Amino acid sequence: MYPTDLKYTVTHEWAGIEEKTGIVTVGIGEYAVKQLSDIVFLELPAVGDKLKKGEPFGAIESVKAVFDLNSPVTGEVVEVNQALSDNLDLLQTDPYGQCWMVRIKAENQEEIQALMNAGDYEDFIKKGQGKH
Amino acid sequence: MNQTPLYNLHLKYKAHMREFSGWQMPIYYTGIIAEHKAVRQKAGLFDISHMVRLKIEGIGASDLVQRLTTNDVSVLKTGDIQYSLVCNQEGNILDDILVFSLDDGYLLVVNAGNKQTVLSWFKKWAGQAEVKDISNQMSMAAIQGPISQIILQKLIDINLSSIKYYHFTQEKIAGITGFISRTGYTGEDGFELCFASEKAKTLWLALLSAGKDYGLQPIGLGARDTLRLEAALPLYGHELSTQINPFEAGLERFVKLDKGDFLGRRSLIEVKKVGINRKLVGFEMIDRGIPRAGYTVSKDGKHIGQVTSGSFSPTLDKNIGMGYVGTGYTHEGCEFEIEIRGKSTGARVVKTPFYKKSGEGGKKEEY
Structure with missing residues (x-):
């Protein structure tokens, strides 16, 4: 049910990995979008910002609350999808494709390998360990 | 965790349930924004059974309520409702409540989170008066929105136009006897209904069915919060607390210092004389960002207050907030910054309420 070409974090970010360049594209998955409901605000980092695995690179807000967006890898932001902020409704229909948030030049390939694949992520959600 | 008599119905309507003041309550059914707009445009139905209902009766009931609340109950006739505050001896706010004036005493509607405080406070000062917690026997629902009267009228014999703002009557709604008051917490016209708990499901279903063709839908606490914020109505635990007095909260019109003695009066006279250092304001964001309770308000790097x-705001399509700031920063148009995740984010003081229902003109309703 979750795209198998992506990897996932315990905080429901997805990561698309381009092996040749080591660039990781990051967004949030369907599960997080459903949990958030009424998404009204997105804050993203700037190109050049240095990110650490597991630490916030931005925030997404529903009407009621604020949620951190956590980086799946350590690295530098090379591209930011600024247009997404004005089209948050798109997250409801396709959180994986055009709703990417940042592209990160990953420093450490091992961090990428440590992320969950789609099957593990699905089990993780079924066990009700969702944080968002 | 407490459940209201409507708990199973909420689940049936696929509500997202969450804890609120010790109660399992619906936060939203379809989505907060959609529910918010339904109330502004049509009508919505709320389960507010988590609110506390206290009956004060017997000899000395009036004296007790007069002594423990800041507004003047001596002016009330049967059928009147009064917004009032319960203050401690320091003049700080223990709760904001509704006082229903009955033939044989008073019905107080108290915030769920303050149940123990208010109940023991009233019992402590009760004297000969009787203080009864009837929260379990009675439940409450609110129907709010511009067409709520049209819907409710289908279930009731009397002409609802005869119930004015902040008044109530005892009548049968769909055959179920209860209190019907023209009150609410949304900034819209509407009614709050108080009735025997065993009839809660029947009444809820009757209301939904009466409102089906009008677009009536159940509304969760999420939209209740955004609706009251647009109407700039205070919420206990946010705008009101035991650290805040009525003058700071802008609620002095509900404090009748000349009505005779009441708890907190001496302190409040002093507050009025000395003046206040901070005041509640409404503001809108100039820069991108949503203000949240607890965020720091600053001006040119100096801490001047806090967001409550x-x-x-779904109606205004803006980000809005309320908070306490130093009295030098409360004038309309005053600009300051909200600290959002380490960033100073510009905001500007605006007139409240942020939203006023149409037809209300410039007049502020006194209740």
Whole structure:
């Protein structure tokens, strides 16, 4: 049910990995979008910002609350999808494709390998360990 | 965790349930924004059974309520409702409540989170008066929105136009006897209904069915919060607390210092004489960002206050908030910054309420 070409974090970010360049594209998955409901605000980092695995690179807000967006890898932001902020409704229909948030030049390939694949992520959600 | 008599119905309507003041309550059914707009445009139905209902009766009931609340109950006739505050001896706010004037005493509607405080406070000062917690026997629902009267009228014999704002009557709604008051917490016209708990499901279903063709839908606490914020109505635990007095909260019109003695009066006379250092304001964001309760308000790097409530406003399509700031920063148009995740984010003081229902003109309703 979750795209198998992506990897996932315990905080429901997805990561698309381009092996040749080591660039990781990051967004949030369907599960997080459903949990958030009424998404009204997105804050993203700037190109050049240095990110650490597991630490916030931005925030997404529903009407009621604020949620951190956590980086799946350590690295530098090379591209930011600024247009997404004005089209948050798109997250409801396709959180994986055009709703990417940042592209990160990953420093450490091992961090990428440590992320969950789609099957593990699905089990993780079924066990009700969702944080968002 | 407490459940209201409507708990199973909420689940049936696929509500997202969450804990609120010790109660399992619906936060939203379809989505907060959609529910918010339904109330502004049509009508919505709320389960507010988590609110506390106290009956004060017997000899000395009036004296007790007069002594423990800041507004003047001596002016009330049967059928009148009064917004009032319960203050401690320091003049700080223990709760904001509704006082219903009955033939044989008073019905007080108290915030769920303050149940123990208010109940023991009233019992402590009761004297000969009787203080009864009837929260379990009675339940409450609110129907709010511009067409709520049209819907409710289908279930009731009397002409609802005869119930004015902040008044109530005892009548049969769909055959179920209860209190019907023209009150609410949304900034819209509407009614709050108080009735025997065993009839809660029947009444809820009757209301939904009467409102089906009008677009009536159940509304969760999420939209209740954004609706009251747009109407700039205070919420206990946010705008009101035991650290805040009525003058700071802008609620002095509900404090009748000349009505005779009441708890907190001496302190409040002093507050009035000395003046206040901070005041509640409403503001809108100039820069991108949503203010949230607890965020720091600053001006040119100096800490001047704190946000008490904030949200995206579905009606205004802006980010708005309320908070306490130093009295030098309360004038309309005053600009300051909200610290959002380490960033100073510009905001500007605006007139409240942020939203006023149409037809209300410039007049502020006194209740």
